[in-house]
Amino acid sequence: MKKSNTLGQEAIARKGWLLANRFLLLRRLSQLSILVLFLLGPWAGIWILKGNLSSSLFVDSIPLTDPFVLLQSLTSGHIPLLQAFIGVALVLLFYIVVGGRVFCSWVCPINLITDAAAWCRRKLKLRKESIMSSQWRYWILAMAILLPLFTGVMTWELINPVSVFHRGLFFGMGLGWILFFMIFLFDLLAVENGWCGHLCPVGAFYSILNKISFIKVDAINREQCSDCLDCFNVCPEPEILKGPVNGQKKGIATLVNGMSCTNCGRCIDVCAENVFVITTVFNGENGLKKVNKLGGEIK
Amino acid sequence: MANYTQRKKTRRQFLIDISKNACGVGFLGVGLVAYSNQSLSFNIQMLRPPGALAEADFQSACIRCGLCVEACPYDILKLGRLFQPIPTGTPYFVARTNPCEMCEDIPCKVACPTGALAPELENIDDARMGLAVLIDQENCLNFQGLRCDVCYRVCPAIDKAITLEMHRNTRTGHHAVFIPTVHSDACTGCGKCEESCVLEESAIKVLSRQIAKGELGSHYRWGWIEKEKAGGSLIDPVLDLPDRVPGVLE
Numbered sequence: 001m002k003k004s005n006t007l008g009q010e011a012i013a014r015k016g017w018l019l020a021n022r023f024l025l026l027r028r029l030s031q032l033s034i035l036v037l038f039l040l041g042p043w044a045g046i047w048i049l050k051g052n053l054s055s056s057l058f059v060d061s062i063p064l065t066d067p068f069v070l071l072q073s074l075t076s077g078h079i080p081l082l083q084a085f086i087g088v089a090l091v092l093l094f095y096i097v098v099g100g101r102v103f104c105s106w107v108c109p110i111n112l113i114t115d116a117a118a119w120c121r122r123k124l125k126l127r128k129e130s131i132m133s134s135q136w137r138y139w140i141l142a143m144a145i146l147l148p149l150f151t152g153v154m155t156w157e158l159i160n161p162v163s164v165f166h167r168g169l170f171f172g173m174g175l176g177w178i179l180f181f182m183i184f185l186f187d188l189l190a191v192e193n194g195w196c197g198h199l200c201p202v203g204a205f206y207s208i209l210n211k212i213s214f215i216k217v218d219a220i221n222r223e224q225c226s227d228c229l230d231c232f233n234v235c236p237e238p239e240i241l242k243g244p245v246n247g248q249k250k251g252i253a254t255l256v257n258g259m260s261c262t263n264c265g266r267c268i269d270v271c272a273e274n275v276f277v278i279t280t281v282f283n284g285e286n287g288l289k290k291v292n293k294l295g296g297e298i299k
Numbered sequence: 300m301a302n303y304t305q306r307k308k309t310r311r312q313f314l315i316d317i318s319k320n321a322c323g324v325g326f327l328g329v330g331l332v333a334y335s336n337q338s339l340s341f342n343i344q345m346l347r348p349p350g351a352l353a354e355a356d357f358q359s360a361c362i363r364c365g366l367c368v369e370a371c372p373y374d375i376l377k378l379g380r381l382f383q384p385i386p387t388g389t390p391y392f393v394a395r396t397n398p399c400e401m402c403e404d405i406p407c408k409v410a411c412p413t414g415a416l417a418p419e420l421e422n423i424d425d426a427r428m429g430l431a432v433l434i435d436q437e438n439c440l441n442f443q444g445l446r447c448d449v450c451y452r453v454c455p456a457i458d459k460a461i462t463l464e465m466h467r468n469t470r471t472g473h474h475a476v477f478i479p480t481v482h483s484d485a486c487t488g489c490g491k492c493e494e495s496c497v498l499e500e501s502a503i504k505v506l507s508r509q510i511a512k513g514e515l516g517s518h519y520r521w522g523w524i525e526k527e528k529a530g531g532s533l534i535d536p537v538l539d540l541p542d543r544v545p546g547v548l549e
Contacts, residue, residue: 041369042369047369050366050369050370050410051364051365051366051369051412052363052364052365054362054363054364054388055362055364055366055412055413056364056366057366057410057412063412065362065364065412066362069362069363070362070413073359073360073362073413076358076359077356077359078356078359078360078413078414078415080360080362080412080413080414081411081412081413081414081418083412083413084362084412084413087412133316133319133320135316135320136320136323136324139320139321139323139324140324140327142324143324143327143328143331147328147331147332147335148359150332151332151335151336152355152358152359153335153338153339153355153358153359153386154358154359154362155331155332155334155335156331157362157363157387157388158331158334158335158338158386158387159331159334159381159387163363163388164381164387164388167363167365167378167388168380168381170365171365171368171377171378171380172377172378172380173380173381174380174381174382174383175380175381175382176380176381176382178381178382179381
């Protein structure tokens with residue numbers, strides 16, 4: 001096993017820095033341009049995207065609404081206007097095509113914080129140990145959806161860091177910074193990928209869409225794998241790589257079909273042997289049926 | 300890592316895991332419910348934008364997107380921040396610093412994607428964001444007999460929402476006082492009066508209508524209104540019994 005400070009070095013040496021970081025760069029570009037599009041309105045008066053990630057209006061005509069937030073609104077007892085439902089349909093459609101947790105790695109602003117924590121963790125060589133079940137987030141998701149039935153208010157939205165952070169950037173954060181500093185420290189010192197990979201119900205919600213989404217990562221050239229473990233070290237959800245990368249003997253398909261894959265593409269970046277490609281579920285022998293049977297997320 | 304080396308869980312382990320998670324989430328849930336109940340009793344001087352549903356309904360309808368805030372041409376709306384005494388992310392304004400300008404096209408309501416700001420509100424004069432209450436009669440200048448009248452003058456619904464009612468000045472005995480009097484059937488709660496009150500701390504304040512309004516018992520009737528509706532007295536006139544006059548009996 002390589003030391004973590006050389007992570008991705010070989011890929012950079014072989015493929016060049018740009019190619020070995022292209023998904024990371026694209027992701028940062030996506031995250032920042034979404035922030036910029038929202039900020040252009042209040043800062044420069046150019047209204048391309050109004051609102052925030054909970055609900056927004058694109059060029060004054062196309063509504064986009066977060067399905068998880070609207071679901072909480074429904075369970076707390078409000079039937080929203082048609083506009084909100086159209087917004088939800090558009091968002092769901094988008095993530096079903098590109099992959100549910102694409103939200104997490106390409107859109108969510110908290111990802112910038114947790115990626116920074118993960119980076120620091122690698123640099124500081126903090127030990128990886130799982131002291132917390134990654135199933136927590138599904139429990140919190142269930143709680144977030146069910147609590148409003150009893151309280152009549154969107155209980156989770158009172159503290160939901162994803163919406164609080166994004167909203168705070170445009171409408172004022174106040175003391176909210178404390179929360180994000182805590183998330184950073186939690187990810188850095190307590191649990192690796194603790195927030196995104198264990199607790200966040202927003203990611204848990206979008207991961208359900210991964211069950212039916214079309215675009216996935218595929219470890220199609222796994223026989224070339226040199227067992228350097230760079231992909232495992234860089235992946236925010238390393239459990240899902242185990243089957244597709246190492247499951248050749250057991251006949252597990254190469255498609256990375258785990259619910260929690262965020263399609264961040266870092267495994268593609270850091271792999272010097274070009275094991276991974278990004279593909280669709282329809283592609284050839286790695287099709288969906290075979291994968292569902294054998295290659296699902298292994299617990 | 301223990302998670303995927305141990306493929307098959309025993310029933311015992313499964314139940315332990317389930318109860319662990321359920322306990323943790325239950326703990327978090329109890330805290331959240333306590334917090335959300337607190338958030339329902341927020342600062343009554345933080346007013347909702349025009350057309351807002353009743354507070355409990357509003358909190359389930361508002362998805363905290365801030366579209367109303369960005370639609371407001373006067374930038375009076377703010378979104379509640381974490382640790383503020385208002386539900387996180389919900390819109391409000393503070394009358395003393397930034398009262399509602401009562402735009403005729405109500406852009407904040409139009410922008411709302413969920414109906415938390417009710418689309419039924421067509422006329423801004425029908426908005427009921429709160430109710431002005433002349434809460435400090437000891438410091439109000441008009442109550443002392445001065446003719447400040449500022450709250451009355453700035454009211455967008457002058458002579459409907461606020462009128463000046465003349466009363467005898469009992470301090471001097473031979474002057475009048477003109478008492479600014481708010482009428483709840485016309486006051487929109489825009490907050491112009493509170494903003495412009497000349498005192499250090501406003502004597503007239505816009506409060507949530509729930510706090511500011513009393514309510515008559517449902518069985519109460521105002522006799523004079525009922526009389527008018529019926530077109531006359533509701534009870535029979537006094538019985539006119541024959542008078543016992545000693546002479547007649549004989």
